[in-house]
Amino acid sequence: xxxxxxxxxxxxxxxxxxxxxxxxxxxxxxxxxxxxxxxxxxxxxxxxxxxxxxxxxxxxxxxxxxxxxxxxxxxxxxxxxxxxxxxxxxxxxxxxxxxxxxxxxxxxxxxxxxxxxxxxxxxxxxxxxxxxxxxxxxxxxxxxxxxxxxxxxxxxxxxxxxxxxxxxxxxxxxxxxxxxxxxxxxxxxxxxxxxxxxxxxxxxxxxxxxxxxxxxxxxxxxxxxxxxxxxxxxxxxxxxxxxxxxxxxxxxxxxxxxxxxxxxxxxxxxxxxxxxxxxxx
DNA sequence: AGGCAGGTTCTTA
DNA sequence: TAAGAACCTGCC
Numbered sequence: 001x002x003x004x005x006x007x008x009x010x011x012x013x014x015x016x017x018x019x020x021x022x023x024x025x026x027x028x029x030x031x032x033x034x035x036x037x038x039x040x041x042x043x044x045x046x047x048x049x050x051x052x053x054x055x056x057x058x059x060x061x062x063x064x065x066x067x068x069x070x071x072x073x074x075x076x077x078x079x080x081x082x083x084x085x086x087x088x089x090x091x092x093x094x095x096x097x098x099x100x101x102x103x104x105x106x107x108x109x110x111x112x113x114x115x116x117x118x119x120x121x122x123x124x125x126x127x128x129x130x131x132x133x134x135x136x137x138x139x140x141x142x143x144x145x146x147x148x149x150x151x152x153x154x155x156x157x158x159x160x161x162x163x164x165x166x167x168x169x170x171x172x173x174x175x176x177x178x179x180x181x182x183x184x185x186x187x188x189x190x191x192x193x194x195x196x197x198x199x200x201x202x203x204x205x206x207x208x209x210x211x212x213x214x215x216x217x218x219x220x221x222x223x224x225x226x227x228x229x230x231x232x233x234x235x236x237x238x239x240x241x242x243x244x245x246x247x248x249x250x251x252x253x254x255x256x257x258x259x260x261x262x263x264x265x266x267x268x269x270x271x272x273x274x275x276x277x278x279x280x281x
Numbered sequence: 282a283g284g285c286a287g288g289t290t291c292t293t294a
Numbered sequence: 295t296a297a298g299a300a301c302c303t304g305c306c
Contacts, residue, residue, distance in 0.1 A: 019287070125288040131304065132287085179302025184289085221289045242287040274287085 002065050006057045009082040011106020012040045018107050018275055020231045022120055022133045023140070027153040039152060044075060045113045046158035048148040077108050077234070085265050096252045097269060100276035107271050109236060114199040115192060116159045117232030121224045122184045131177070138176035143168055166193035184219025191217065207235060230267040237264040245270060248277040
């Protein structure tokens with residue numbers, strides 16, 4: 001058990017619902033204790049963390065201080081002040097974004113694993129968030145290892161490695177409700193497991209080259225590639241355009257969104273716009 | 282019961 | 295090169 005205090009923007013509920021992560025959930029409170037604090041379960045690759053949100057930035061983590069320093073601090077991107085990034089938004093020149101950022105205050109862009117994000121966003125196409133989560137959970141149960149168990153959040157499995165996923169026959173993937181995306185996931189797993197695609201080496205590429213490499217993957221188009229760049233490679237200027245963002249841009253930015261003003265953090269602005277647009281639909 | 286959901290690929294002009 | 299159709303599945 002390790003307690004921390006965070007003074008920067010940090011809202012677990014909003015992060016969990018922001019659509020960037022699919023194995024980050026609020027635990028259903030145990031029937032008995034009614035007065036306990038909200039509890040969140042976070043699974044990332046082969047790690048798991050329980051977080052008790054004691055309000056006012058006080059958090060209780062079920063890990064050691066060294067695990068926090070070595071992994072979770074970075075995972076939550078705590079070296080960047082999102083408050084400072086928000087301060088760039090001028091309410092006068094962009095009142096809509098300002099409103100969205102006030103509404104989404106507390107969202108952060110997690111530093112997630114490129115492999116897990118690639119598969120997650122390939123699956124995400126034409127699916128809603130509950131359906132994405134259900135498919136990923138089935139994949140983890142089928143090809144991951146049990147890494148944690150607790151009565152409050154159930155059994156938690158690691159995300160399948162490329163090798164384990166590549167070893168699954170197509171029918172096993174289909175059984176995870178992947179639909180027509182089953183062959184995309186299968187091919188991506190084969191590509192990465194074989195070494196034909198080296199996601200680790202992609203970190204050295206510049207944004208444009210990274211995009212080009214990702215677009216070569218079967219089942220990866222511009223939108224999924226941008227999600228991978230933003231969430232898997234943590235390049236905060238990437239700006240994925242999905243139906244929600246397009247709606248917002250059409251309705252509120254006919255004159256064009258001012259990307260220059262927010263460089264290199266346009267991806268964070270995208271998160272505010274997405275969260276705001278979706279919650280108010 | 283038909284339409285649609287955080288797109289992409291395949292097919293046609 | 296650029297529209298339009300097809301695609302799995304689950305949930306209105």
